[in-house]
Amino acid sequence: MTELEANPQQNHGALAARWRALTQARVGLGRTGVSLETRDLLDFQRAHAQARDAVHSRLDAVALAVELERATQFEVLRVCSACTDRTIYLQRPDLGRRLDDASRETIATLADGADYELIVIFADGLSALAVERHAVPLMKELLPLLAGWSIGPIVVVEQGRVAIGDEIGLALKAHISVVLIGERPGLSSPDSLGAYITWEPRPGRIDAERNCISSIRAEGLSYKLAAEQLRRYLTEARRRRLTGVELKLESGTERLMDR
Amino acid sequence: MTFAHTIGQTRYTFPDLRALLAKATPMRSGDALAGLAATSAEERVAAQCALADLPLSHFLAEHVIPYEADEVTRLIVDTHDQVAFAPLRSLTVGEFRNWLLSDDATPERIAAIFAGITPEMAAAVSKLMRVQDLIAAAVKIRVVTRFRTTVGLAGRLSARLQPNHPTDAPEGIAAAILDGLLLGSGDAVIGINPAADDVTSTARLLRMIDGLRRRFEIPVQSCVLAHITTLMAALEAGAPVDLVFQSIAGTEAANRSFGVTLALLDEAHQAARALKRGGVCADGSTGDNVMYFETGQGSALSANAHHGVDQQTLEARAYAVARRYRPMLVNTVVGFIGPEYLYDGKQILRAGLEDHFCGKLLGLPMGCDVCYTNHAEADQDDMDSLLTLLGVAGVNYIMGVPGADDVMLNYQSTSFHDALYIRRVLGLRPAPEFDAWLEGERFQQLRLEVGNPEGLPERLLSV
Numbered sequence: 269m270t271e272l273e274a275n276p277q278q279n280h281g282a283l284a285a286r287w288r289a290l291t292q293a294r295v296g297l298g299r300t301g302v303s304l305e306t307r308d309l310l311d312f313q314r315a316h317a318q319a320r321d322a323v324h325s326r327l328d329a330v331a332l333a334v335e336l337e338r339a340t341q342f343e344v345l346r347v348c349s350a351c352t353d354r355t356i357y358l359q360r361p362d363l364g365r366r367l368d369d370a371s372r373e374t375i376a377t378l379a380d381g382a383d384y385e386l387i388v389i390f391a392d393g394l395s396a397l398a399v400e401r402h403a404v405p406l407m408k409e410l411l412p413l414l415a416g417w418s419i420g421p422i423v424v425v426e427q428g429r430v431a432i433g434d435e436i437g438l439a440l441k442a443h444i445s446v447v448l449i450g451e452r453p454g455l456s457s458p459d460s461l462g463a464y465i466t467w468e469p470r471p472g473r474i475d476a477e478r479n480c481i482s483s484i485r486a487e488g489l490s491y492k493l494a495a496e497q498l499r500r501y502l503t504e505a506r507r508r509r510l511t512g513v514e515l516k517l518e519s520g521t522e523r524l525m526d527r
Numbered sequence: 528m529t530f531a532h533t534i535g536q537t538r539y540t541f542p543d544l545r546a547l548l549a550k551a552t553p554m555r556s557g558d559a560l561a562g563l564a565a566t567s568a569e570e571r572v573a574a575q576c577a578l579a580d581l582p583l584s585h586f587l588a589e590h591v592i593p594y595e596a597d598e599v600t601r602l603i604v605d606t607h608d609q610v611a612f613a614p615l616r617s618l619t620v621g622e623f624r625n626w627l628l629s630d631d632a633t634p635e636r637i638a639a640i641f642a643g644i645t646p647e648m649a650a651a652v653s654k655l656m657r658v659q660d661l662i663a664a665a666v667k668i669r670v671v672t673r674f675r676t677t678v679g680l681a682g683r684l685s686a687r688l689q690p691n692h693p694t695d696a697p698e699g700i701a702a703a704i705l706d707g708l709l710l711g712s713g714d715a716v717i718g719i720n721p722a723a724d725d726v727t728s729t730a731r732l733l734r735m736i737d738g739l740r741r742r743f744e745i746p747v748q749s750c751v752l753a754h755i756t757t758l759m760a761a762l763e764a765g766a767p768v769d770l771v772f773q774s775i776a777g778t779e780a781a782n783r784s785f786g787v788t789l790a791l792l793d794e795a796h797q798a799a800r801a802l803k804r805g806g807v808c809a810d811g812s813t814g815d816n817v818m819y820f821e822t823g824q825g826s827a828l829s830a831n832a833h834h835g836v837d838q839q840t841l842e843a844r845a846y847a848v849a850r851r852y853r854p855m856l857v858n859t860v861v862g863f864i865g866p867e868y869l870y871d872g873k874q875i876l877r878a879g880l881e882d883h884f885c886g887k888l889l890g891l892p893m894g895c896d897v898c899y900t901n902h903a904e905a906d907q908d909d910m911d912s913l914l915t916l917l918g919v920a921g922v923n924y925i926m927g928v929p930g931a932d933d934v935m936l937n938y939q940s941t942s943f944h945d946a947l948y949i950r951r952v953l954g955l956r957p958a959p960e961f962d963a964w965l966e967g968e969r970f971q972q973l974r975l976e977v978g979n980p981e982g983l984p985e986r987l988l989s990v
Contacts, residue, residue, distance in 0.1 A: 290698045291929075291934070293690070293691070293929040295702050296702075297942075302947035312907070316907070359559070359866060359870060360867070361560070453902075454938075455934075456932070
């Protein structure tokens with residue numbers, strides 16, 4: 269047995285508390301033998317369970333559409349990607365980027381005469397929980413900042429990935445699309461929402477052509493700040509007629525996310 | 528060249544080497560996504576049978592990506608050692624598996640053929656191996672590297688201390704470093720994935736670790752896993768750069784998507800070696816392995832740069848890039864990429880053992896980031912299984928993340944506690960230089976200062 273193993277740190281609790289004030293990482297965990305203590309083990313399992321539940325939870329699209337309609341007075345469309353369930357969604361990103369046939373027809377019926385500056389799309393992504401929690405409060409902050417914009421119907425997508433906004437945006441002839449989507453849950457962030465802004469959405473757009481605001485959640489970026497950042501991106505995108513790496517705005521909070 | 532194998536009434540054909548290798552690969556979601564996977568279990572076994580009968584020398588004649596189209600292929604072909612290959616020349620892939628597992632294949636004899644094995648040969652033989660074969664063959668291969676510690680010796684297992692923080696806050700990173708050191712992690716490297724890829728914060732973090740290392744005479748090396756061009760700029764600005772990091776992949780196009788070429792890697796390697804920052808190691812030699820590479824199955828497909836080659840073969844080709852630079856550390860970040868490439872714990876587990884085996888067979892100091900994301904069908908039990916199997920297989924190092932929860936990259940890896948667990952159950956020790964430090968006065972001094980209420984991490988690390 270080494271010196272290290274024989275002598276756990278004295279006053280471990282006080283030390284751990286001091287470290288935890290400096291980082292949200294799981295520093296200062298005690299040990300029994302060399303293993304985690306029961307309390308810390310279960311704390312981890314709880315966090316993982318929440319993240320797993322978030323990934324596999326099904327978006328209640330009907331309820332969300334009703335809530336959004338009531339809160340915003342906008343028409344709300346419900347559509348679905350070509351993924352029929354979560355198992356397929358997780359293994360086939362290509363299908364999550366395309367509408368299923370019925371949804372494509374639904375959108376097509378509204379395409380006649382459509383011509384919007386902006387279309388807002390909510391997609392479950394990897395956390396339906398994020399969309400269910402943040403969609404309405406975020407829209408309440410955002411819409412007053414977009415007075416004067418011509419905005420199309422709000423679209424709610426089940427089993428969607430970011431790029432599904434390209435097909436929807438093109439069909440509805442929107443100059444800019446914003447896809448608000450549940451991000452991959454971290455161990456302590458099961459409900460993080462991301463926003464992807466795309467100028468002239470059309471299938472084939474790549475990540476470098478979008479701008480992203482991430483970590484919209486109670487413990488992360490607030491609705492108010494997220495709405496303000498969205499307004500800045502949208503205003504600049506409309507003025508400069510582009511999004512992506514060339515439109516990087518000065519800010520400490522946004523960063524490009526993978527897909 | 529077309530390959531074929533008949534099972535019962537069905538004759539399965541495979542139009543070329545790429546297709547044969549892909550269809551022979553044990554099931555994983557990434558190959559299915561790419562449309563390359565076998566369409567039935569029987570087709571997979573037929574491909575494995577055809578592959579088993581293929582002479583190794585065929586791999587020198589047919590390339591999975593054309594020589595003219597890809598600099599990784601050119602590297603593989605141009606550096607192939609015919610003399611080292613001579614003992615293998617008459618073997619088929621199936622016979623190669625038999626030989627690797629035989630008592631005739633001693634550690635010395637395997638080491639003598641490293642330069643004669645191409646990545647595609649290593650990938651091919653691994654596709655015919657079960658999990659226990661991947662372990663039994665790998666455990667015979669020790670690849671030892673040195674900087675200030677010696678990593679990869681028999682009876683040793685090292686840990687990379689990974690103290691990431693979502694905003695690179697130095698005091699938060701410092702707290703995680705101290706936590707890890709007190710729990711015996713860090714002998715592979717103290718390696719930070721930065722949130723911001725810029726020269727100023729990279730240099731600041733490097734200076735912070737260097738100050739701590741000097742003050743407590745800790746035998747460790749540091750690395751900030753920024754883009755290689757960022758690290759080169761920090762190096763030129765005088766930052767204390769120990770190891771130079773880069774993510775690499777098995778095709779030229781995938782490497783370009785990472786922003787690197789072989790020429791750029793050559794340049795960085797030379798610059799880092801010229802600093803001569805390695806220390807005198809336990810055997811009296813001065814450490815001069817200065818590169819740190821990370822890889823992972825699926826990265827080429829993710830970059831739309833896979834040329835119709837299966838993800839495991841491409842992963843082995845990334846090792847051809849790595850071995851050009853005699854790296855200190857290479858690890859496969861096996862479960863990070865997500866379920867569209869490796870769906871569940873079973874696929875992640877096998878991939879981790881394949882990568883470890885193929886890397887070792889190509890002469891690399893393989894570690895593994897035993898890890899998963901929350902959208903993969905995997906959990907801590909799967910990680911415990913892979914960790915334990917890799918420990919048995921003789922992995923050089925694993926990651927040490929506080930509580931296994933990386934709060935910057937949002938995935939789960941192994942913890943400081945996990946490193947203590949695997950060392951204890953398998954009777955392994957840290958790197959010899961670090962092991963001696965843990966038993967010495969300077970470690971006691973660090974413990975005392977950390978325990979002192981005034982000894983806050985930010986003060987401890989001010990330099």
